[in-house]
Amino acid sequence: MLIQSRNSLKTKTELTVGGKTYTIFNPNKLQHPNLDKLPLSLKVLLENLLRHEDGINVTPADIESLLSLSKESQTKEIAFFPARVLMQDFTGVPAVVDLAAMRDAVKKLGGDPALINPLTPVDLVIDHSVTVDHYGDNKSFEENVKIEFQRNSERYVFLKWGQGAFNNFRVVPPGTGICHQVNLEYLAKTVWSNEAGGTLWAYPDTLVGTDSHTTMVNGLSVLGWGVGGIEAEAAMLGQALSMLIPEVIGFKLVGKLREGTTATDLVLTVTNILRKRGVVGKFVEFFGEGLAHLPLADRATIANMAPEYGATCGFFPVDDETLKYLKLSGRDQQTINLVEAYAKETGLWRNGNGDNIQFSDVLTLDLSTVEPSLAGPKRPQDRVALAQTSVDFRNQLISGFQVPESKTSKNTSTIPVEGTDYDLGNGDVVIAAITSCTNTSNPSVMIGAGLVAKKAIERGLQVRPWVKTSLAPGSQVVTDYLEKSGLQKYLDQLGFNLVGYGCTTCIGNSGPLSLPISNAIEKGNLVVASVLSGNRNFEGRINPLSKANYLASPPLVVAYAIGGSLLTDITTEPLAHDKNGQPVYLKDIWPSNQEIQDVVNSVLNTQMFSGRYNDVFIGTEDWQKIETTSSQTYDWAESTYIKNPPYFEGMTKTPAALSDIKGAKLLALLGDSITTDHISPAGNIKKDSPAGKFLTDAGVDVFNFNSYGTRRGNDDIMVRGTFANIRLKNEMVPNTEGGITRYLPTGETMSIYDAAMKYRESKTPLIVIGGQEYGTGSSRDWAAKGTLLLGVKAVITESFERIHRSNLIGMGVLPLQFLAGTNRKTLGLTGNESFDILGISSGLKVGQEFDLVITYADGKQVTTKVKSRIDTAVELDYFKHGGILHSVLRKLVP
Template sequence: MKKVLTEDVFDVLSMNGNEYSFVNLNTLDKSVDGNISLLPYSIKILLETAVRNFDGKYINIEHIEQLANWKEQQRLEREIPFKPSRILFQDFTGIPALVDLATMREEVNRKGGDIAEVNPQIPVDLVIDHSVIVDNSGNVNSLSANLHKEYEQNNERYRFVKWAQNSFRNFRAVPPSNGIVHQVNLEYLASPVRVGDSEKGPSIYPDSLVGTDSHTPMINGIGIIGWGVGGIEAEAAMLGQPLYFVMPEVVGYKLHGKLQEGVTATDLALTITNLLRTKGVVGKYIEFFGDGLDNISLTDRATIANMAPEYGATMGYFPVDHVAMNYFEETGRGDLVPLAKAYYESQGLYRSKDSVVPEFTETIELDLSIVEPLLAGPKRPQDSIPLANMKLEFEQAISAPIAQRGYGLEEKELNNKVQLNNEEEIKTGSVVLAAISSCTNTSNPSVMIAAGLVAKKAVELGLKKPSFVKSSITPGSRVVTKYLEKAGLLTSLEEIGFFIDGYGCATCCGNSGALDISVEKAIKDNNLLVSSVLSGNRNFEGRIHPLIKANYLGSPPLVVAYALAGTVRIDLSNEPIGFSKDNEAVYLKDIWPSSDEINKVMSSHIKKELFQEEYQSIFENETWSSIPVSEGLLYQWDDKSTYIKEAPYFKEQKTNDNKELDIKKMKTLLLLKDSITTDHISPAGHIPLKSPAGLYLAEKEVNVRDFNNYGARRGNHHVMVRGTFGNIRIRNELANGIEGGFTKYLPTGEIMSVFDAATKYKESEQNLIIIAGKEYGTGSSRDWAAKGTFLLGVKAVLAESFERIHRSNLVGMGVLPLQFKEGENAETLGLDGTETYSIIDLGNDISAKQKVRILVEKEEGNSEFEVIVRLDSKIDVEYYLNGGILHTVLENMLDGMKEKSS
């Protein structure tokens, strides 16, 4: 391996009279024992990144050997490093990360360091896309009204972002109403290849990133590696720390055949989500290969890659090939394509029909021709339902047990109905919200144009949407509006109630806004089980709208179809969707467009000039420019602000000397079952008035209409800690059957809010533990799910299994993740949450994934059981002992400043 440290692994690529240095994987192949040429494409890129950033300390020879010998070492659970080329934020997760960075400057200042050194070390982009709320919909003024309210509500946050834009080097911000972070990334921010500076002059290397949103893997569809991390991990990366993670297994997913007529990319993505979640691929890479790749478009690939968090994988990677290069050309980014193609071909990173298939951990396959139209829900994105079965599945869910993702209601609820003032009736299963939303699908012209064509045919036949259906479109970029307008389809969508209401995540992240007052009253007064249909990627309980319990994901044209039908209790395969102006039955097949129709519109109206025009002024606009901004390297914190507060983490006492005390005599704060999501732990949506967070805001004289939502309030830890475990649908076994953010304060047996109980425990210096089932922390890469857990005083979380990002975030906040041994859980061990727990053999000499014993104390006697410490690497151990990533980075930074000054 000595050759890794020499100039031998670097080569020069000449193009148009310019020379670019690069790490030559073919040369490296001759220096190692492994066969680099047969590595999965994704592992090759990780290897290139490790060699290029080799420093002998944080990235050493052992790391490079492990990656080069991936096939033999993939299951040895050894850590590897990754230094991404750039970082991507959205505002819900990015603003709190910037707050932490500004707070770090304060702490460096307090300790006499150089605050000017506290900057991102690699490029960072933030796209403000999570703040638009669909309060106005269904009319021509919706967009401007929602945007005006967004700026009004978020003025404090946007002033802070503007300060960061001016104060931090290597940081850019995309203002509101430009699109969704992942679609903007796909259509504009991503580069075919990156060109940088090195000691040898210009250098060339692959684009790569991490993002503070779990759907960052959408960019895998264009051949760029990237995945979601928590904000605290992203902060460490942007301050120069490599990210460390256990060497992944890579599952090869062979696609062959072609999709049937009428089947969409959404159907394919939901099918793959169901199959992979059933198989179990948490923490693994999925790498797609096979002839089927030539039969799906780049945006189809991006739709599939986007859903990686839903099927549980770290990435859903599509190698670079002619489809990816063509997409860069088609979206106005063709300048670097010849250089990129030459680079990838020279490295063995360019997929073609003649490419050798890599050696994978295992291989699975899918015949694209078997995919059928479907939806997913009503509570999880992996629970796919064939379109023909939707009516029956919904009706069965009414009485199915809650544990089986049903509603546990009596069958008579199926007959529930309420007459509205306009004489329309809403019933059990009525669709009260239909939203074309999220980057997953609005990034894909084929399904957006299909939605427009469904609307056009429906209008021609005289179909109308029931008035109780709130309908909206919130595209992921302004390009979508342009091509729908040019094709004459936006008018048809508007005629049935789908107006452009904003550019952002909106309904998909819970910002669906209020329903009509009469509809909300009917639902509340009659406890009516109604539905939404959206083209999003998430439908967890309590996420989409607090009054809508059944939420289904589907393609944009199906969203339009269900809006017209007004109910999910319909078999769209056989029953009429409505009646024409001539009172003739109209079926879905009558308004569903053919592939030829869709392709004809696409080829006529989607041009690269649209992308170039829309993105030429992406970082600035008149409204954004008018926001006043403070000067200076230190932020001027406003005591009256209810949005932006200096973070408390550095003021909290470091606990590396007290870890033994942290994990003794712990009481249970919550006892939870399977599939607790980060939405359950840290909601992103509505802040109820009577909740701890709502009461706090009311005390600060914030009007209820200005509460905004939890996502927008993530720069204020006072709000966020009060909202932790505040989801209205969470079920805590200690809460005596009460749904929502409640628990039992064990010393008195009193039921109270989780925040109030944690506050009382903290006053008595009582250590806390959370006990949960399988898949704890699934969903968005929400750092506040870990930050809030830490601030509540929780010292450990014991679960049957963890979602990758949330486990990492817990470690990053100094909270210890523990895992039951296979086949064991709270139920098998007879734990009811009233016990006292102590880890009895975990000292400061911790090793990754060691096993420890837990002492359980209860009135009828003590017992012990063994668990696995889910500190998965040496770096995890270091972070935990230091009290988290932020303390580790701060200490390293201050040490570096001392070395410089001496």
């Protein structure tokens, strides 16, 4: 991108490395008393402001606000221009659909379609489409890939068109790895460089990604975080991302991990601590002497789960470990030298333990206190010590799942599995998956899993027959070092065969359970479990039949597959018995830390990375065979995967005036911790759901329904799946679960989609009311898009998670917040009310308060205040235009 800074603060200078001279903006040139106290993550933002200071988007006053380190500064809005954008295909397909639709809209408004083109480099990694249909044998990978291409051919044709139609847009083909691991191992540079305007520039590598786990690359000292697809599209089109100057929480690490603990145990501990502290919307920056004992893979594991602990990012500064990893992963020597020289020159190098930095607050963790852990059964922040898991799960059965106490012990309430010689009961583990970017990026836990498998096989142990096993690494490099170490064959013998490279179980692509297992679960209404090495375990996400879901390290995933039940205390009870009938305990097959490290040191090398990434954009023969057109606009053929969305229908060159919301009805009345998984369509499409009926009517058989994620490019399907999560609890319909509501004119109970369509016929505006932490979880743009297309004008809650709030504004839905002390319960809401939101038409302002007039069923009226969560002037502009895309499009059309 062309850099046009006014440089009024005189920080523009040159840096020569390896015979090349780079132009940089050096924060250290500023004469400011707070410079040395500034958290290094804020110093990255400072450089970004200096480089883009134009007197319009960025002013010297913005720079001074950032440097002030004052409480007041955290109410100030600044502009952020990321160096690049990262996408995965679930969120990337709808983003490219929107860009294609914008090209059509520009054409209709008399403009040039080529105006819609990424100005910022974009990488889209196809990693979310593979499903675990086949598992447990050496043909699993081949069969799953074959099905993946059959199911997704229409999507892949579209993405390949986009790769040719748009500039600055690259696609990493399916079967390569998970976007965050590909980013960590190959795409990221820590310090970015490019030539523009005849000048060679260098600046920090920064990004936004259409996946909340974009933060994983914070472990490599790259500042970035997840945004919705609509925000990412604005960034691609060269728009500044508006943000408030963040509060930075320092997290000091001391000591080192003790024997028997893993990076997974550490991150679950960190997640638990930070969720309790409350870091939503804040940066977390790690420092302290404990960093010297954390390999970069461990740092990436911690950074990956920033969304789970609620932070915008979890940043680690540049140090020798950063350089070591860049070298190991095959980055060229010039890049490595530039990273070191640039970081030291600009003050981004980690010096000492960081005690001189002025954080908003500091938390401290002694790494030696971390103990083996899991997290579940419904949220990643609910850590439980391994030694307490069986007791805690039994308590969860009683209090969380309402299972009678008499049915919470092993061998109680068991159901025979047809065609087998075993029964299934509460607590049995039916899915054991080594999956997700969080842990498969980390050689120590992957090698650890392989060693557990080896020791188990040597003792004659096997996985319990009711467990569906899978291994889905985040990159092909993992396969290389598991093969080289000789450990993959032991994983294979236990059923942990390779099923694909991508996000599988962690995003709901766990595939179906066998019919006899499914029938037994449903017949007994059993609370069965999954154990996965992922980062998400929200209700309904992993598999519709798995009600309890626990996050664990890859070695523990293997152990639980052998033990087979969460009601077994695997710290004191045998996992199984060997071929001689002797009990085998976890400690008997658990490798030492030194044993793991010795294997890692002996097998991992630079050639593995360079060999796998040399031809990363070429893809397999199946990808190369895909044919598409070279037209500037897309030919919208009839498809249940790709469809021209309705966002720009009837769009004019100037936005319509805003109006008050009157006579609105409630579509859903929701509680606390409603996640984007509850709102956005995700996972399997049920045959009897509105989306399933639509596909059936379109002639699609059930086997080819695929998942909601793969169909995000078709609004007809996605709007039917919005608020359709099987675990959603709508308080308008007490004592029920699922995407249902009450249609108020008649009192009928029906699907939320059907009710919304009836309201649309009568032109009745809709609102949704929720509790605290509304919109936690992944940066799902369809949680906002679907909300809009259902006819929802405003969402009123007690608090919002950052990304979803932003996405609602980006789609033109008004986020409102009850004032302290007021909520749905204090107002006595049941869903029988009607609502007026007054004050919108008189001129909208940032953080404005409105009158919410509630008319109860008996005619009584109550007026209460609600606050707009449009937090910045840029967000206000987006909302006035009807969303980000409308705002950008109008600016581009003359």
